[in-house]
Amino acid sequence: MSEDDDVPQLLDVDELQDGSDGGDAYDRPKVPMTLLTGYLGAGKSTLLDYILTADHGYRIAVCMNDFGDTTDIEAKSLTFNNPDDPNATTDTMLTLPNGCLCCSFKDMGIQAIEDMVAAQKDKIDWVMVELTGLADPAPIARGFWANEEMGDLILDSIVCVVDSKNFGKQLAEDRPDNEPNEAEKQVACADVILLNKTDLVTPATLKEVADSVADINPTLRVFETVKSRMPLDSLFNLKAYTSGAAAALPETESCCANGEHDHDHAHGHRSAISTVSIPLPVLSASQWDKLNGFLEALLWDGEERPPGLQDPLPDVLRTKGYARLEDGSERVVQGVADMFEVTTPRGGKRSGDPEPSPKMVFIGRNVDERLGYALRSHVGI
Numbered sequence: 001m002s003e004d005d006d007v008p009q010l011l012d013v014d015e016l017q018d019g020s021d022g023g024d025a026y027d028r029p030k031v032p033m034t035l036l037t038g039y040l041g042a043g044k045s046t047l048l049d050y051i052l053t054a055d056h057g058y059r060i061a062v063c064m065n066d067f068g069d070t071t072d073i074e075a076k077s078l079t080f081n082n083p084d085d086p087n088a089t090t091d092t093m094l095t096l097p098n099g100c101l102c103c104s105f106k107d108m109g110i111q112a113i114e115d116m117v118a119a120q121k122d123k124i125d126w127v128m129v130e131l132t133g134l135a136d137p138a139p140i141a142r143g144f145w146a147n148e149e150m151g152d153l154i155l156d157s158i159v160c161v162v163d164s165k166n167f168g169k170q171l172a173e174d175r176p177d178n179e180p181n182e183a184e185k186q187v188a189c190a191d192v193i194l195l196n197k198t199d200l201v202t203p204a205t206l207k208e209v210a211d212s213v214a215d216i217n218p219t220l221r222v223f224e225t226v227k228s229r230m231p232l233d234s235l236f237n238l239k240a241y242t243s244g245a246a247a248a249l250p251e252t253e254s255c256c257a258n259g260e261h262d263h264d265h266a267h268g269h270r271s272a273i274s275t276v277s278i279p280l281p282v283l284s285a286s287q288w289d290k291l292n293g294f295l296e297a298l299l300w301d302g303e304e305r306p307p308g309l310q311d312p313l314p315d316v317l318r319t320k321g322y323a324r325l326e327d328g329s330e331r332v333v334q335g336v337a338d339m340f341e342v343t344t345p346r347g348g349k350r351s352g353d354p355e356p357s358p359k360m361v362f363i364g365r366n367v368d369e370r371l372g373y374a375l376r377s378h379v380g381i
Ligand SMILES: Nc1nc2c(ncn2[C@@H]2O[C@H](COP(=O)(O)OP(=O)(O)OP(=O)(O)O)[C@@H](O)[C@H]2O)c(=O)[nH]1
Pocket: 038, 039, 040, 041, 042, 043, 044, 045, 046, 047, 076, 132, 133, 161, 196, 197, 198, 199, 200, 225, 226, 227, 228
């Protein structure tokens, strides 16, 4: 971890909102980006193949990537033919008939993607970044997010493709000290899940997989797919990291942590990751301040211990929240790992989304009912 990583960051973007006017599309001059994650062979390239050839009206730049600790995985490229030169490889930008761009750069880092977007901005409506099968999306999302105010990109959502046939096995891969494995981390961080390869499993197995996924992350939008075919309009403008995200919070008001239920789904595996959903009453200004202080102590990796919590301390991978204040204003909290941001929605929810009820949702390791007690008692609710 570098020194820079030690500096906790609170992005106060109250005044830097998505500018949504209640419609679904972004209207600020940033290029929205989707991170595509999923275990080896789940169907990520199959989804990109579909996106790059479908008729959706977006000029999408697809970036193949190789972040971090996956050097043992061969970089691969999409197999699209350049209409002008069928023998050309996709090592550089390739323009496809439907206006999409394919840039298959090996080892393309965050900065390289930013640079590519800056240079091609007038040609791109959307960026899709495919992460390698063993990548943990959280630090990557965090990297983009931290850069968001300066760069040309805005993170829209993380989409995870799950191989329904092999998910049970992937979940069961143990890591030392009950650490979450890659499959769990990918599901925990995602906003949308494709339960793919449903043609290869029985309805009973599919139900087991769906239950396991919901145990790890109940905040997901789930699609059951064959060959990663999903309604593409459900892939864009999700605003999972901006104010429109509040409606995606689960409506369950109870704690749903491993400590309370038997979570031994998907071939007997007990997930290292769990979720708590803590309902919030309407908060006074001082209660809201206390909630903020609690989040800082909980999420930032500093000296301060989260009030009221003993070891093992929660290791939160994802935070989502929606609060209403006595003055009638609202707040949306979004967090990935140790970074969180608070936004003030201005009526920008997706059309058709339900009205969210105020709550805080935490997803991570050692996340259980203790967190609910500690938060409630610190905030005084
Ligand atoms: N039967 C079946 N096969 C599928 C489905 N989706 C994808 N596949 C096949 O599964 C294999 C892996 O799919 P990819 O799209 O390459 O998977 P990936 O996630 O990009 O794989 P990595 O890049 O290696 O992590 C390919 O042979 C696909 O044709 C599906 O729904 N059903």
